[in-house]
Amino acid sequence: MPKVSEIQPEPYLIGIGDTISIHVWRNPELSQSIVVRPDGYISMPLMGDVKADGKEPEALASEISVALGEYIRTPEVTVMVTNPSSKEFRNRVRITGQVATPQSVSFQPGMTVLDLVLMAGGVTDFAADDRAVMHRKVDGEYKSYRLDLEAMITDGDMSTNYALQPGDVISVPRKQLFRGEL
Template identity: 80%
Template sequence: MSITKFIQAVVVACITLLMVACSGLPSSAQMPPVSELESEPYEIGVGDTIAIHVWRNPELGQSIVVRPDGFISMPLMGDVKAEGKEPEQLASEISDTLGEFIRTPEVTVMVTSPLSKEFRNRIRITGQVASPQSVAFQPGMTVLDIVLMAGGVTDFAADNRAVLHRQLDGEYQSFGLDLDAILSDGDMMTNHALQPGDVISVPRKQLFRGEL
């Protein structure tokens, strides 16, 4: 190797190390802190399927999907606002209105397909992966799981500079991931457990970083 090429290689290496040091990302070896996910009463959302049962009046019961406008249609009642209400609250309102037509109605409402919650509690991966994904969160999911769901990284992926974005205290914070170590070396140091709302971005290789 000529002296000129050697100096160029040293400069590129120094720039790369400097950029890594100044990236501001926490060490990829540190487990990202878990956000406080408070357990809240379920609120019905658009796309949810709900089952309505009226005791001793089966003709009034039905299984129905909440429309995009947030309403459902009920016999005798017409359109009823369902979005944003807890099942017990909706059951009480339906019961009160049906009381104008039948004696002491007893109504129960169950969410049989919580589609709106599944959308809110999703994991997403973008950038240099074969197929960017937005998938419903399942307990136990890890970084490797979502990468495999996305078909792995592309040939142009800077997989050692992937980033996990996690919402903490209402703001997204970023944590470095080394997908190359996970996929090539079986190093699970950054194969962190995921949680609802996490976003993983895989950047493209860059010439000035010496990655191409």
């Protein structure tokens, strides 16, 4: 099993369905709160359609500022993401297999493997909890990391209580007769 990698948070990119707030200092008539359309664009007064999908908020603010510079003197533009709905499923963690209630939950910074197991109601009597695995996407491909939930839950051994990252999936397999687990 590979060593658990800690990924650095990537800069937020605006996505389709996100609600963004655009504030143009001293120009309230140009300020607005708007949802990014399915085609990835927003409509701005004086500018028309502007592509927002795939851009960092600061980059979009800079682009709007340059374009508005043709109409107003030294525009100061701020873009804030007020509802990041495009990332809802990308920023989830999941637990499947032999747990009381398999689920997909919103990732929260600081979440650990044990937190997710407890949220799922713990492992079932048929869980091979010493063979649980966490799957994490690293550099575009999934890597698997062994978890010993049995040691964690019964002995308090937190050596595999890894910090979770968005997109992590924990699989808890079923005990097997040929392994002598039943």
